Amino acid sequence: MTRVLSGIQPTGEIHLGNYLGALRQWTVDQHEHDSFYCAVDLHAVTVPQAPEELRSKTLETMATLVAVGLDPEICTLFVQSHVPFHTELSWLLECTVSFGELRRMTQFKDKSTKQGDAGQEQVSAGLFTYPALMAADILIYDADRVPVGDDQRQHLELTRDIAERFNSRYGETLIIPSAAIPKVAARVMDLQEPKNKMSKSSESANGTIGIFEDPTSIAKKFKRAVTDSSNDVSFDFETKPGVSNLLSILGAATNSEPDKLADKYTQYGPLKADAADAVIEVLTPVQQRRSELLADPAELDRIIARGAEKASEVAAVTVERAKTAMGFLPLK
Numbered sequence: 001m002t003r004v005l006s007g008i009q010p011t012g013e014i015h016l017g018n019y020l021g022a023l024r025q026w027t028v029d030q031h032e033h034d035s036f037y038c039a040v041d042l043h044a045v046t047v048p049q050a051p052e053e054l055r056s057k058t059l060e061t062m063a064t065l066v067a068v069g070l071d072p073e074i075c076t077l078f079v080q081s082h083v084p085f086h087t088e089l090s091w092l093l094e095c096t097v098s099f100g101e102l103r104r105m106t107q108f109k110d111k112s113t114k115q116g117d118a119g120q121e122q123v124s125a126g127l128f129t130y131p132a133l134m135a136a137d138i139l140i141y142d143a144d145r146v147p148v149g150d151d152q153r154q155h156l157e158l159t160r161d162i163a164e165r166f167n168s169r170y171g172e173t174l175i176i177p178s179a180a181i182p183k184v185a186a187r188v189m190d191l192q193e194p195k196n197k198m199s200k201s202s203e204s205a206n207g208t209i210g211i212f213e214d215p216t217s218i219a220k221k222f223k224r225a226v227t228d229s230s231n232d233v234s235f236d237f238e239t240k241p242g243v244s245n246l247l248s249i250l251g252a253a254t255n256s257e258p259d260k261l262a263d264k265y266t267q268y269g270p271l272k273a274d275a276a277d278a279v280i281e282v283l284t285p286v287q288q289r290r291s292e293l294l295a296d297p298a299e300l301d302r303i304i305a306r307g308a309e310k311a312s313e314v315a316a317v318t319v320e321r322a323k324t325a326m327g328f329l330p331l332k
C-alpha cells in the first residue's frame, strides 16, 4: 500500500489556503493510502516562539486535524517532536545536502529577508537547515506521496535529490517520494493582494480567511475582496488574479472547474457571494467539530499518544536502516 506523509506548522491561524491546498487532500488520501500526518512543531521553532503559545497552538492544530475529518483510527496523527527519530535522520541528511542547495531555497530567502535589518546574519541556523528536517519527516516514513500546496514544490524536489544522493552513496535505502499538488487551489491567494499567496504571516488581515472565522466575517472579507479593473469574469491568473482566485476558491469548495464556473457569471458581486457561501458551508461542520474536541482534552491526549507510538514504530526502523547503510557501528 502506498504511504503518505504530510505536515503543517502549529503557528498562527490555519487558513483557507492550508485547508484547500493541503488538509482536504489529506482527508481523501487517508482512505486510499497508509497515511501519516503531523503538526511540525520542530519546524515552528526555526523562528522564536513563545513557549506557552507553542504548546497551545500544537494542541489546537491536532484538534483541527481531527476536526477537518482525519480519523485517528484510519491514519496516524502525531506531533513531530514526540518522534525524536526525525531529528536523528535530519542530521544524517544535513550531512548529505549541500550548503549551496539550502541557500537556493526560495522560502529561506523570503523568510530571512523578512527578518528586517538584522538580515541573514541573524536568522537561526535551523531556518537554513529546515529542508533537511522536512526531508527527514518524509523519508523516515518511506512515503511515496506527499500532499502539499504549490509553495512546497521546491522543498519536495530537494527531498528527492537528497534521497537519490543518499542512495547512490550508500546503496538503495530511501524511497523517492512525489509531491501531490491539487489541480485546483494549489496556491490560494490573499483576497486583498491577489498576487501574494494567502499566508499566516500576511500583513492584511482582510486578505486571509481563518478556518475558524465566523460566517459574518468570512462573508464581509469576500465582499471586500480585491477584483480587477475590467468587469468581465474570466479565469486567467496573469491578467485577472483577483477574480481567478475567487473562481479557484469556489471551484475547490464545490468540486467544480474554475474556468467552467467563469461562464456562469457576468458580474463580480454574485461570484463573491457564492464563493463566501460555499466556503462557509464547507467550514461550518469543521468549526463545530473542533469546539467539541477542545472541550474533551483527554480524548485528544489519547489520540496524540497513540499517534506518537504508531509513528515511532515506523520511524525507528528507517533510521536504523539509514545508519547501518552509512556505516555506524551497531549497538550489540
Ligand code: TYM
Binding pocket: 005, 006, 007, 008, 009, 010, 017, 018, 019, 020, 021, 022, 023, 040, 043, 133, 134, 137, 138, 146, 147, 148, 149, 150, 151, 152, 185, 186, 187, 188, 189, 197, 198, 199
Ligand atoms: P505550512 O504549515 O506553511 O502549510 C501547510 C500546508 O498548507 C499548504 N499551504 C497552501 N496551499 C494553498 N494555498 C496557500 N496559500 C497555502 N499556504 C499553505 C502548504 O503547501 C502545506 O502543504 N514546510 C511545511 C510543513 C512541513 C511538511 C513536512 C509538509 C514540514 N515537514 C513534510 C509536507 C511534508 C510548511 O511550512 O507548511
